[in-house]
Amino acid sequence: MANGTTKVIPRSGGVPAGWTTQTHTASSLAQEVVLGPGDVDQDGKIHIRFIASPVLDDSSTHGPTDRPYFAISLVKTYDAQSNTDLSANPQELFFKYHYAGQPGAPWKRFTDSGNVVQAYTDPQAYDVAPGNAILRVGDKVRLQAVASACSQGGHSGHLYVDNFDTALPQGLWITASAPQSVSNASGTQITYVYTYTNTGSTPVDNVMVNTAMPKDSAGASTTFTSITPNNGGSCTAPAVGSTAAASCDFGTLQPGQSGSFNMVVTIPNNTAAPEVNNGDYSIGGHLVSNLLGAMVQTQLLGAAATSDMEPDVSGLPPSATVGVPYTGSFSCKNNGGTSAGQATCDATGLPAGVVAGQCTLDGAAWIQPSVVPAGKTVVCQVSGTPTAPGGSSTVTVSTSGDNDLTPGNNTTTSNIAVAATSDMQVSLSGLPTTSPLNVPYSGSFTCSNQGLANAVSGTSCAVTGLPAGVVQGACSISPGNAAWVAGNAVPVGATVTCQVSGTPTAAGSATVTGTTGAADDVNTANNTATANVSTVATPDMAIDLGGLPASFTSNTPYSGSFVCKNQGSADATAGTSCTVTGLPAGVSQGACRISPSNAAWSAGDAVPAGASVTCAVSGTPSAAGATSVAGSTGATGDANTGNNAATRALAGAVSPASIPTLSEWGLILMSGLMGIMGWGMARRRRSNPL
The missing domain is CATH 1.20.5 (Single alpha-helices involved in coiled-coils or other helix-helix interfaces)
Known part of the structure; x- marks a missing residue:
């Protein structure tokens, strides 16, 4: 299969796996695999396909239950949707039991070297597709085939199995389907649907499908009623009421070409048999050997042994919106007088992005196909987020049971209108989470339209709860960066960006709330966002070079000072500095003192909030020429670095004493x-x- 598991049962082209049971024994062969995305067929379902051919001792002297038999089962041992290990109690998906000489199959006979008459059939094509509600990607399944000797010990059983895979084998392929059960009343009809396909890579000429009349389990034949080709071809039918076979000629089938036809039969009058068996139909063509279809069995039930499964879609909301979570449910109730076996309850046609989830019966998990007692209801949840507008999505809910004889009420529909709307979403990620007290603060927030329709009215984009002193500013919309105000349109995919600025005036924590929306925005879950902005006290060192004279004269003493002040709301306790560079040659920075105490100060000493450090500058310039003095200050935790540096240009002149007068x-x-x-x-x- 698609997950690369090594086959125990060979595929097409290999030697079929076959085994013989000795007397008084039964042998089995099994394979377990995990289903992957590559196992999904073109019809969207996962199919388990294989070919089986029994060779059983012809023990016609024994009763049906004592003869050699073969059985094939498919079970699920892990459910991916519910992440449930089912290995201790596997869920049965398919089971077939057939014994030597069973009516309804085209048994052939030969005498082996031991002079024992063997009953066998041509290879039979099995195609198991339980449906998406039962078999999904990620599930683990196990196929097990059994061959058994007779119960009396004198006859053995053989079985050959080939082509176990999810893909169709190369060549011609045929399957049939029919109701699981019908009434045993005389005159009841059964409609069979036969599907044929050329799975090979070359055309096949003279394709013929031959269909014998099905038989009940006692051997009585059904009678022909009608046959209808659905995709061309011509059929040769016996007279109505005849037990003779019918055949259909489909001419040349191209690679990949498929079709179907319906055949209606009437069950034997006054039959007391429990079922009708249809296993005598085959397909063949020019240079292609016949392939027999797998037996299809239909139960014959009396009125007292029937269920009546009926679906209900009233729990599905009739409208959905793209991008908005959708939830609902559908249900299937057994209105009959007895339990429905192998019951199903499934929905198709849900809006894209919405899926059917867990089903429950009386509050407990229910995995189909399973029993639904009389009067009980299975409820299946539906949830998801629609991903695309589709006008009206038609949901079909269907149910069944192996003893449901009233299929007319097994299906119902519901329309879900899927609308496209705007979907405004606000984000506060552009707001810094820390706001230094008395230090300018700036940031932004955004409101974007993530929906599938333009927001054309009732639009908004705002914040509340900003720190004291901070306000919302102008907004612009991109692309284009044009000015935007509340009420203006916001096209699909566009983003509104609003500025926030100011100087916080009080310490503390502010909860900022951003809001957005539009008149047609029904997804309000993302219309609000919050963020905490903390206004904290921090040092704020600023330098002032105004105390440095703007000019100097060479060979003339120069003196001045500069000041570094903590303008913040917290003491500067570490990493403090206050210095200048670029002084004229011969001039240098001197001692620093801090006010108001006028104590000596050096780099690294604390500068309390509001305190100023004044540093002297003095010396005799040794040369003329302009210079630029650069001053810098700072401290650990100083969040406002915009005032940590300053420059001052000094003009230099030559000293008059060095130039002779007239x-x-x-x-x-x-x-x-x-x-x-x-x-x-x-x-x-x-x-x-x-």
Whole structure:
């Protein structure tokens, strides 16, 4: 199967698994697998398919219950929907028991090497599809086949099984279906539906289906009433009331082509048999050997032994909305006079996203098919969130029982209107959860339309309960980032973003509530959201360089100061700093003192709330030229870092004492001239001595 479990029973192309039981014994062969997504057929159901061929000693001298037999059962050992282990009490999904020479099957005979007459049939095609309410992905099932000798010990039984899988084997395939039970009154009719398919990869010519008249379990034949091809082809029928076989010619079947036809028969008059057996129908074609269909059995019941299962859809709300959780229920009641065996209660056509859940009987879990006592009601829950609008979804609730002879009331329908609406949802994730006291706070919240229809009226997007001093601001809608106000449309997929800002003025915890909505928004579960915003006292160190003179002169003493103040609502107790860089060459930061105590202060010391640190700056600039002083401050827990830094430009000039004045230039010139004159007179004296 799709989960890759190794087959115990070989698939097509292998050697069939077969075994022989010795006298006085029965042998069995079993395989258990978990069903996966790949096991779901094209019709949306999971099918268990296999081929079986019995070879049983022809012990016609024994009664039916004493002859060799074969039996095949399919049980569920784990239910994925309820996560229930059923291995200790498996749920039976399918069971067939057939004995050698049983009426209604085309038994053939041969004499083996031991001179024992063997009764056998051609390979029989089994196709078990209990339905989605019974068999689902994730369930674990076990197929068990049994071959048994006769009860007297003189005859053995053999069984061959092949193709155990969920996929159809290659070739021609045929199945039949019929009511589980009908009345045993003379004149009662049974309608059989035969389905044929070419599962191979090449066309098959001359496809024929032959159908003998079914027989009751005592061997009396039903009689022909009518036959109707549903997908083309032609059928050759016997006269009405005849016990002769019918046949249908479907010509050439292309790969994957399938069809069906109906045949109606009338049960034998005055029959006392408990059932009618239909196991003598087969399909074949050019170069394709005949495949026999599995026996279909219909119980014959008297009026006193019947149930009457009837569904009820009154618990299903008639309307649903996409994106909004939907809940309801449907039920199936046994109005008959006796218990319904193998009863079912199922719903199809539920809106996409909505599924049938656990069924209960008298408050206890009920897993179909199972017994429903007379007068009792099975209630099945329905829940889910519709995912797509579909106008009106027609839900069909059907029920059955193996002894329900009134199938006319086994089905009922209900229409569920699935509407598309807007679905506004608010989110407060853009609001910071901490708000420092007396420090500017900003954030945002959003309202988005997650529905399948535009919100065109009654729209809103707001918050309440913001910290004191903080207010909601303007809103914009994206895409496009255009301005938005309450009442404006919000298209499908659009998001409204609203700003929040202000300076909290009081410490404490605020519960912020965001709300949104629209006139047609019926999913109010996501229209409200809350978030806690805590306003806490924190230090807030700010630096001021205004005490530094804006200019300096080279070679002239310079002095000033800068201030670092804790403007916050809590003391700065660790990681404190107050410093400047970029001072003119020759100028440096000096000692710092904290007010109001005027005590000495250094980096790392505490700065109480409201206190100021003043640091001196002094020195004699050694060079002119402009400079930019950068100041910084801070503390551990300082949430407002926007005022932790500042700069101040200082203009530098050359000192006037270093530049000669006009009179000074004159004195310098005279001194130079006098020096030159003195030097000249000295030379003359040396050259003209007295």
